Amino acid sequence: MMSSHIKAAVESMVTPYLEENGMELVDVEYVKEGSNWFLRVYVDKEGGIDIDDCGRISEYLSVKLDENDPIPAAYFLEVSSPGAERPLKKPEDYRRAVDKHVFVTTYEPVDGLKEFEGKLLSYDDTGLVIQTGKKQHSIAREKVASARLAIVF
Incomplete structure (x- = not known):
């Protein structure tokens, strides 16, 4: 599956959870660095997200990814804040x-x-x-x- 299809699948899985919890999806990246693949999900909310938010989102998304299995290769899932230099996408x-x-x-x-x-x-x-x-x-x-x-x- 191409990167854009993976991004779209991840967005559709995580967005309802984020909206229910007052958060927004900033970006999804599926990239290869060296020999490893990384699925990075950037999330934000009013006042910023914390490590507990990232943990809950990661647990939720891990279950959804296991159920739907949109990514054929092994990868590392990272959930984080977009940081101070937040990308402008939408x-x-x-x-x-x-x-x-x-x-x-x-x-x-x-x-x-x-x-x-x-x-x-x-x-x-x-x-x-x-x-x-x-x-x-x-x-x-x-x-x-x-x-x-x-x-x-």
């Missing part, structure tokens, strides 16, 4: 990030750049606007390769 992630410091990469240059770090001024279905220093950059949504919150030192 429209609501971007909307919550307005007025916050973000780091965005693009598939192709925009204003001669492919990396932008600054304040997210706005977001809508067509794209986003980031202020870097004194300059504002309008980036079409389909040009965004990745985006995450960024820590300002």
